[in-house]
Amino acid sequence: MDLNVDIGSLRLKNPLIAASGCFGYGVEYAEVVNLKTLGGIAVKGLFLSEREGHNPPRIVETPAGMLNAIGLQGIGVHRFVAEKLPDLYSQGATVIVNICGSTIDEYVEITRILADADGVNAIELNISCPNIKAGGITFGNSAVGTSEVVQAVRSVTKLPIIPKLTPNVTDIAGIARAAEEAGADAVSLVNTFLAMAIDVETRRPALSNGVGGLSGPAIRPIAVRMVYECSQAVTIPIIGMGGIMTARDVLEFIIAGATAVQVGTANFVNPNLWPKLLADLKEYLSRHNIERVQDLVGTLELTETQVWNSS
């Protein structure tokens, strides 16, 4: 059985990737998870320098989901390269570095630093972080902004570049297309949905930051739709995510059109869910006589009446 999938020039040994921000820098999980068995690890979003993040409370649960407003607390790219990367490298992990910038120059500079380091396998551009302003809206909220960041980063590295798209837009497929045209090797989606929870007794937001990002099973049906929509719009691989808890959910994304998937919130619930995910995925493939997982990608069967309209 062939579980390999290709993300640009990067071959993953299986389609299961730990999602950024939900698996620390990877090393935190080394005692519990055999890191080299994962398809990849998208490490926590990094800026050029260290960041403090938001005040707690930073998370709150909601029905079948959670909000987070961590505020991208992080050690910055320099310390990451010095303190974490060698460890990941020596453990045989496939490392996807999730990067954030306040300006295009910051993205470019981080990329340069990572391109020179040993053990970076791909770069995921977090352009869905609402802290970053570009003409009043974030880069990721517009096709133009997305295109600019991807082009700039593209010009300084041959590493696979994976812009990570926000779901908080009218036309995610249009943004995926812009990313492809600007030279992205793949797109990953979805980041979290901008959301809010209120403590009605105090009449204050439940999160110190006011708003936060919704993740977890609650968002899965929207994320699956967006993956399908993007798969109809681009030819580069799609890395799908949003609420994956089980192999069934992994399959839903792959069938919808994702070449690989990321698992975020589920790590909190079950830090070593990987062996079971992989075993259940294999069981499905063998039961359905599918030799290569790549052959399952985008195999959703639609009838003529199944068009883009609802209710």
Added chain:
Amino acid sequence: MDLNVDIGSLRLKNPLIAASGCFGYGVEYAEVVNLKTLGGIAVKGLFLSEREGHNPPRIVETPAGMLNAIGLQGIGVHRFVAEKLPDLYSQGATVIVNICGSTIDEYVEITRILADADGVNAIELNISCPNIKAGGITFGNSAVGTSEVVQAVRSVTKLPIIPKLTPNVTDIAGIARAAEEAGADAVSLVNTFLAMAIDVETRRPALSNGVGGLSGPAIRPIAVRMVYECSQAVTIPIIGMGGIMTARDVLEFIIAGATAVQVGTANFVNPNLWPKLLADLKEYLSRHNIERVQDLVGTLELTETQVWNSS
């Protein structure tokens, strides 16, 4: 205790409205619910003529939510006025008619018919129905499209007009502003999130229509955020909805900025949830010494750090 709220010229006896498409034409619930005790009833979306709707399966459950693709099956405005409205009127219901059109002319014509009928208290414009094309996207997906429909309908009626906004957009507050400027008396939000569920064994969509709209508790945190966002952008009343199951959820929307709320999916779970919602709402108000529910609207307290950014 004063539970009245005002939606334009319409005074509701309390802020609890049954959401469109989740309460039939109202009359179906007359045996179980005392219709005149509700703040209002938003009846099922009506086109000018009858519509068959989509093939079943039309609904599927998802984590803390459900997808629907009913396809706006309905009896059309003429039969509604003849067969349902008199009954609603005689039972003392406050009737908000949810209307759909394939063209602006259709909205206008339906409005004219309703404006002449007895017992219509307000019109909710379903401009979040993805069947309707306007230059390639739906009216509700753009500020311009929203503005056009509202203006056209405004010119033919004095009834309160409430455009219902889709959450599947980058900037819902901008659309709310366009609605306000075009003469809307209020906005209601959110309609369902475009989403998809796949049966991985058959590799077909779970819904006959392919995609559907996500409703229920899962979406509540996103809907609350959108209500808050719109409340910062407009001065007309907001009718908030999305996943309300309990009085706590009602309060979350009101505190975020909704003058009234609609309850949709929860009707399926608990067809007569209204007396308890109202009692629990009153209990909260008296415990917090709030004399008028209107005084609670938009009372969310934010600190300086609680701005529009997350994660």
Added chain:
Amino acid sequence: MPVDVDARVVSNIRLSDDYNVVCLDAPALALGAQPGQFVMIKPVTGFEPLLRRPFSIFEVLPTSNSAPTGFSLLNKRVGIGTEILYSVEVDQEIRCLGPLGVPFTLVGPPQEAWIVAGGVGLAPFLTLASALQQSGTPTTLFYGGRRSADLFYLDAFTQLGVELVLATEDGSRGESGLVTAPLERALTASVVSAKPTLYACGPTPMMRTVAGLAAAHGRPCQVSLEPVMGCGMGGCYSCVVPVCNSEDEPTHFVRACLEGPVFDSQTITWNRL
């Protein structure tokens, strides 16, 4: 008029690895329930699953002539909700809304009633059979299952004076194969003398076959359909089935929770179901 009550579980009788009968204390609901009507039950508080589940009223309890104290459900495990119902414990409370829907129309003597049940499709027929017995209507139950162990409550039907014709797919009880085979033979042999009215509930292919046989032999047939139901109250339009009441009318969707679940089989557009 439907009521929505917290019904206490009086007993949970496991019939097999998949089937059980849950008896519920709910006098207000049981009162006035008619054969073929259903209830919407919420197997668990919370959102897993979110929606209620439709179930036929299997028995009205007690079956003696005193006022009813409740009703029972015949439950087959097929997914999350029925799994929870399979495992309920005595004294738990389950929210039940009902009775809902259009009941069977009863025939009386000299006409006969022929009931056709496949698997858990037996559920609406114990109440129907007792009502038929009260009017003295000669009643036959054609009842099919996968294997002998999947046929339940045979004694109860026999005690009501119902004649049994059994079939199992593996031949372990009654005739080997589908129950529609003996039905077809019986219709062919005796249609003139017995003038049976058919009542069917079971898997869609079975009901389609029964409807076809009824039409071919000119017999009336009532089917109890089981579409996915979101609300049971006419609120959501999820439960629609395609019907056509007359030749000059196009097929259109009607809500099975309001206009069904029992339909005249001739009105159903079977190839669109």
Added chain:
Amino acid sequence: MPVDVDARVVSNIRLSDDYNVVCLDAPALALGAQPGQFVMIKPVTGFEPLLRRPFSIFEVLPTSNSAPTGFSLLNKRVGIGTEILYSVEVDQEIRCLGPLGVPFTLVGPPQEAWIVAGGVGLAPFLTLASALQQSGTPTTLFYGGRRSADLFYLDAFTQLGVELVLATEDGSRGESGLVTAPLERALTASVVSAKPTLYACGPTPMMRTVAGLAAAHGRPCQVSLEPVMGCGMGGCYSCVVPVCNSEDEPTHFVRACLEGPVFDSQTITWNRL
């Protein structure tokens, strides 16, 4: 090294309307657990609630010198997860990840240990007290609750040779008021002779007061903090607390699940907690 196991419930002892002790069979997890460490438990499968909940290891079972068979939790009902844990039944299985986090640093004779517990903040201290007892460290427990009925396991501490100083807010047992009052008097009276190291767990205001008293009297103090924790593994950065290790370093957030839950009280920036 943490393990993630399905731990069987051996017993559920209700201590009051709000408190219970759950004993769990989990040898692999109990092995090597140290005082102050915690476990992340999933009180229910499914998504209600979605995330695990952090709990101190209350006792290692059995407390005799044979190998441990499991551990217990002291649980206080405050919300959905603790409510489920209050109602668990024997033989149910609960997913438990642990042992996690930095344990208490033990002092030994001639130094004394003064433990300060408020309410459910007692939880990390039974294992601490038995470890201290093994080294013969004189130990005092300052223990406060709302009322007499909220003070638990007094005998267990007494049997370990721990001296008790009790306080209740309603005065129904021990001193009336907060437990920090007798603590302050004791520190003022005896600090020179006893040289106590303080250990505190309880509501934030209590811990802040204890930290302040410790600083004022120049005594070391370890606090066990209880921030909201999403993962317990260092993965989510939800559990951060503001610390400042030296004067030339700005306050910054560190993860309590990795660098805590036990902290030197002097490193905490209390006015930002």
